Amino acid sequence: xxxxGSKAATANAGHAGDAHAGETRRDFIHIAAASVAAGGVAxxxxxxxxxxxxxxxxxxxxxxxxxxxxxxxxxxIRVLIGGMPFFVRHRNAVExxxxxxxxxxxxxxxxxxxxxxxxxxxxAYNPKILVTSGLCTHLGCVPVGPAQGSTGDFGGWYCPxxxxxxxxxxxxxxxxxxxxxxxxKYEYLSASMIKIxx
Amino acid sequence: xxxPSTYEPSNGFTKWLDARLPIIRFAKDTAIDFxxxxxxxxxxxxxxxxxxxxxxxxxxxxVLAMHYVASTEDAFASVERIMRDIDYGWLIRNIHANGxxxxxxxxxxxxxxxxxxxxxxxxxxxxxxxxxxxxxxxMATAFMGYVLPWGQMSFHGSAVITNLIGAxxxxxxxIKTYLMGGPAIGDPTLNRFFxxxxxxxxxxxxxxxxxIWALHVPGNNNPTGxxxxxxxxxxxxxxxxxxxxxxxxxxxxxxxxxxxxxYAPNALGHADNSVEANPLQTPSHIVPEWYLxxxxxxxxxxxxxxxxxxxxxxGVIAMFGSIGILFVVPWLDTSKVRSMRYRPIAKQLFVLxxxxxVGLGFCGANDPDKFVFKFGPDKLIVNYVxxxxxxxxxxxxxxxxxxxxxxEFVSKLPPSAGASVALSxxxxxxxxxSQILGAYYFLYFLVFLPLLxxxxxxxxxxxxxxxSVRKKHVSVPAAAVNPAPVAAE
Numbered sequence: 001x002x003x004x005g006s007k008a009a010t011a012n013a014g015h016a017g018d019a020h021a022g023e024t025r026r027d028f029i030h031i032a033a034a035s036v037a038a039g040g041v042a043x044x045x046x047x048x049x050x051x052x053x054x055x056x057x058x059x060x061x062x063x064x065x066x067x068x069x070x071x072x073x074x075x076x077i078r079v080l081i082g083g084m085p086f087f088v089r090h091r092n093a094v095e096x097x098x099x100x101x102x103x104x105x106x107x108x109x110x111x112x113x114x115x116x117x118x119x120x121x122x123x124a125y126n127p128k129i130l131v132t133s134g135l136c137t138h139l140g141c142v143p144v145g146p147a148q149g150s151t152g153d154f155g156g157w158y159c160p161x162x163x164x165x166x167x168x169x170x171x172x173x174x175x176x177x178x179x180x181x182x183x184x185k186y187e188y189l190s191a192s193m194i195k196i197x198x
Numbered sequence: 199x200x201x202p203s204t205y206e207p208s209n210g211f212t213k214w215l216d217a218r219l220p221i222i223r224f225a226k227d228t229a230i231d232f233x234x235x236x237x238x239x240x241x242x243x244x245x246x247x248x249x250x251x252x253x254x255x256x257x258x259x260x261v262l263a264m265h266y267v268a269s270t271e272d273a274f275a276s277v278e279r280i281m282r283d284i285d286y287g288w289l290i291r292n293i294h295a296n297g298x299x300x301x302x303x304x305x306x307x308x309x310x311x312x313x314x315x316x317x318x319x320x321x322x323x324x325x326x327x328x329x330x331x332x333x334x335x336x337m338a339t340a341f342m343g344y345v346l347p348w349g350q351m352s353f354h355g356s357a358v359i360t361n362l363i364g365a366x367x368x369x370x371x372x373i374k375t376y377l378m379g380g381p382a383i384g385d386p387t388l389n390r391f392f393x394x395x396x397x398x399x400x401x402x403x404x405x406x407x408x409x410i411w412a413l414h415v416p417g418n419n420n421p422t423g424x425x426x427x428x429x430x431x432x433x434x435x436x437x438x439x440x441x442x443x444x445x446x447x448x449x450x451x452x453x454x455x456x457x458x459x460x461y462a463p464n465a466l467g468h469a470d471n472s473v474e475a476n477p478l479q480t481p482s483h484i485v486p487e488w489y490l491x492x493x494x495x496x497x498x499x500x501x502x503x504x505x506x507x508x509x510x511x512x513g514v515i516a517m518f519g520s521i522g523i524l525f526v527v528p529w530l531d532t533s534k535v536r537s538m539r540y541r542p543i544a545k546q547l548f549v550l551x552x553x554x555x556v557g558l559g560f561c562g563a564n565d566p567d568k569f570v571f572k573f574g575p576d577k578l579i580v581n582y583v584x585x586x587x588x589x590x591x592x593x594x595x596x597x598x599x600x601x602x603x604x605x606e607f608v609s610k611l612p613p614s615a616g617a618s619v620a621l622s623x624x625x626x627x628x629x630x631x632s633q634i635l636g637a638y639y640f641l642y643f644l645v646f647l648p649l650l651x652x653x654x655x656x657x658x659x660x661x662x663x664x665x666s667v668r669k670k671h672v673s674v675p676a677a678a679v680n681p682a683p684v685a686a687e
Contacts, residue, residue, distance in 0.1 A: 047286030051261055056283040 058082065062198040068129045069192035075146045078134060082198055085134030085142050086184055087157070091168055096127050098155060099169040109180045113169040116180070120188040131186050131196065132170040138162055138177035157181070203227050228414055233433035234440050235420035237667050241315075242418065242440075243447030244308040250448050251301040252406065256399050258294040266346065268392035270385050273348035274474040292463040293455075298340050299466045300455045302489035305333060313527070314548055316536030317419040323528040328409040330524045332402055337490065337521075339398040342391040344487060345383075349471030354480045356383050356391075362497070365514045382477065422666045423536025424659060432663035483565065491562030492555055493517050496639070498566050499632040516636065523643050530643050532651025540657040544650050551642045554635040561632035569625030578604040579622040582615040594622050 064081045066088055071077050076089035091099070099113040116132075117125045134142050136159040143157035143166060144150045152158030152165035154173045159166075164175030171180040186196040205223040207213040216223055265284050267276035280287035309329070312318055318326035345356045360383065364374040379386030417426060417433075426432045434440070458465065466488060470481040486494050500513035507515075523530075538545045564570075580592035597603040598619065608617045660666035 047289050048257070048261060050285045051265075051287060051290060053285055055265075055279065055285065055287070057279065058283070 063195055065189065065193055065195045067192055068194055071129070073128075078147075079196065081196060084198060086196055087130075087132050087134050087145065087170075087181070088194075089130045089132070089145070091128055091130055095155060095168040099167060100127075102154075102167060102169070102171075108172050108178065111169075111171060111180055116169050116171075116183050118183075118186060118188065120191060126188070126191075129194075130168075130170060131184060131194065132181035133184055135182075136161065136164055136177055137172065137179035137181065138164050138175070143181075204231055228410075230435065230437040232414065232436040233417065233426070233429050234436045235418055235426060235432060235663050236434045236439075237420050237422065237663050238418065238440065238443075239421055240443075240447055241307070241311040241421075243444045244304050244311060246444035247304045247448055247451045248301070248308060249406070250451075251297060251304055252399065252403060255294060255297050255301060256403070258290050258297060259396070259399065261290050262294055263392075263396060266392070268346070268389050270348060270388055270475070273346065273388060277347045289459070292459045296455065296458040296463060296466060298343065299458070299487070299489065300451070301336065302340070304451070305336065306489070309333070309524075310552060313551075314538050314545075315419055315421060316423050316531070316533075316538065318528045319531065319536050320528070321416045322413075322419060325409060325412040326528055327525055328405055328412055330521075332405050332409060333524075334521065335398055335402045335405070339395060339402065340487065340489070342395040342398075344471075345388065345391050346395060347471060348388065348475045350473045350475055350479075350481050351468050351471040351484065353383060353475035353477065354484050355486055356387070357480075358484065359486075360387075362514050362517075365510045367511065419536060420663055421537060421539065422660055422663060423540070424661075424663055424666065427662050428664065485563055488559065488563070491560075492558035493520060493562075495558040495562035495632040496520050496636045498562070499629065499636040501629065516640075520636075520639060523640070527643065527647070531647040532649075533647075533654065533656070534651070535656040535659065537659075540659045541650070541654055542657060543654045544646075547642060547646050547650070550638065554638045554642070557635045558632060558639065561628050561635065564628040566627065566629035566632065568628055569623065570628055570631050572623060572625035574624070577622045577624075578619055580604055580607055580611075580617050580619055582608075582611055582617040584615070585612075 062082050064079060066077070066079055068088060068090070071088055071090040073090045074092040074095070076087050079086045079088060096113075103112045113127070114125060116130065117127060118131070120126050136143050138159065139161060141159050141161035143152075143159040143164070145157045150158050150160075152174075154165050154167035156166040156168045156170060156173075158164070159175065159177065162176050164177035165173050166177075166181055167173050169180075170183075172178070184196050184198075186194050189195050203223055203226075205216075205220075205226045207216045207222070212222060215221070262280065265276065265280050265287065267273060277291070280291050282288075284290075312326060312329070341356075341359060345352045360374050360377055363377065364370045366373070375381075377387070378384070379390060468485065468487075470484075473481075485491065494517075497513045497517040500509050500516050502512075503509050504512060533541060533544065535541055538548055575596075577594040577596060578598060579594055582590055582592070584590050592604075592607055595602070595604040595607065598605050600606070604619050608619065611617050
């Protein structure tokens with residue numbers, strides 16, 4: 001701080017001669033000015049950080065309806081919602097049986113096949129249709145599936161980036177991925193129509 | 199100007215750094231201790247205000263570029279998305295758009311300050327020239343930025359400006375084609391304008407560094423124009439005296455800025471630019487942004503050919519000349535006295551110059567064929583064809599009906615005359631005003647400034663800055679000064 005300033009301040013304090021030794025009105029001005037400046041900087045910084053987030057139109061486009069009856073048995077379709085891939089898989093009888101049979105085996109991220117399904121409007125599960133996120137839980141690659149000709153050692157999906165194998169319930173069985181393929185928020189609008197939300 | 203450095207590194211790290219990169223020493227010498235004349239008034243705060251403007255424009259511009267799409271298909275929609283969907287996009291765009299106006303407002307005050315106090319005179323010619331370069335770059339940047347939203351004014355404004363360049367003989371047409379990258383303004387134009395609009399502010403920032411560097415060699419001019427003679431008596435350290443003074447002015451300026459951003463964000467813009475560009479239809483009244491209006495008025499003021507030079511080219515020459523003339527102002531002004539405080543005639547002509555410049559702005563905003571004021575009430579005229587088949591115009595009538603009215607005149611004509619009555623207005627056209635003010639603009643620089651240095655008798659100037667400040671407070675008459683101009687003030 002300036003020499004001139006502190007000299008004047010000292011003189012003032014000397015005149016006052018009160019108990020607040022060393023504290024001057026100039027100190028008050030400095031603290032007040034710095035506080036206002038800090039408040040101003042914060043108020044300006046907020047919109048400049050907030051603008052980096054998803055915009056209103058991006059947030060609005062965060063769900064999609066999918067007709068699951070169009071998915072061929074034993075294969076899958078892939079859906080993009082807001083740039084995020086999702087798998088909608090129509091499992092055949094063998095795949096469904098394998099998924100349930102493996103429920104009791106030790107796994108890295110234990111989950112029953114049923115816990116990975118969502119009830120239809122009539123309260124029953126539809127084990128034929130499995131909906132999962134399309135992002136490998138390791139580092140976010142998109143695993144290959146039946147349509148790409150490779151389903152890995154467990155018949156579900158295989159991630160080509162670092163060799164994670166998922167089973168027919170989308171559970172991690174082998175490789176570096178820590179978690180099962182996530183089950184997104186979705187609901188049955190009718191027997192054949194689902195709505196997936198981010 | 200800055201004397202020997204007074205910086206003493208206080209600890210081991212600063213000593214180590216000072217021997218390798220004396221950046222703290224540099225900051226202390228140039229921004230903290232820098233000796234600044236003690237009599238600077240608030241007109242001297244606009245340099246700091248302009249630095250703030252440049253930072254604001256760059257920061258908000260970087261954010262807008264994150265969301266803007268430079269394509270004729272998507273540009274307009276992407277700007278609408280910024281206004282509606284991006285969080286606080288409305289705020290950031292309003293700051294950027296109004297920031298351009300604030301930037302020019304401040305730069306004009308800064309330039310008028312320099313012209314009034316003779317800040318362009320020896321030894322500060324290079325500071326002034328760098329300033330004019332910055333001003334030119336600002337105009338180029340602002341122009342290209344205005345094209346980006348791809349509204350009606352964006353498109354047709356850019357068409358007019360690129361066609362200006364086409365008026366230059368021989369090389370004009372190829373330059374125009376290279377500028378547009380096609381037969382007309384389109385995607386290639388928009389993309390290169392976006393690229394350059396992002397680049398030029400950083401070029402401006404670079405030249406601002408040179409501008410300040412050049413300023414720190416002789417130091418600030420001051421309202422008396424008298425050079426610093428004794429650093430101890432005539433100057434104060436920049437901090438805290440001028441950081442606080444500049445800071446206060448910046449806060450006041452930001453209040454005005456915020457008023458426009460929050461309460462009148464479109465007041466300085468044009469409604470036509472909220473309509474997406476339509477290459478098939480030019481808006482009925484096309485004008486540039488307010489800060490370019492005086493030059494636009496000078497361009498339109500030339501409606502006459504001189505010898506072999508057509509009016510179109512002459513207008514372009516006058517417009518570019520009105521800016522280019524600023525480069526040679528240090529040599530056009532022959533007076534040895536810097537500050538117009540002590541130049542009684544120059545001071546008055548300067549006030550007229552400011553009025554002419556502002557007046558030219560109004561001329562640029564108005565239709566050149568409309569009237570500043572009317573000579574009298576509107577009258578009537580009759581257009582008709584005479585018996586020889588020639589088109590004729592009647593005299594002016596005060597009334598339609600009654601004796602001596604237009605109706606009576608028409609009734610005397612044969613039906614084959616095809617008479618029609620029209621309104622006849624007579625008044626003082628904006629065009630004429632722009633011609634008068636434009637002429638004054640050039641006269642001021644080309645005739646008055648060179649001549650006044652020779653014929654004007656300047657008033658007594660204070661012997662020193664310290665003396666000029668003391669004079670106000672102590673009623674001791676200032677020491678008599680030789681009123682004759684002295685070479686080295």
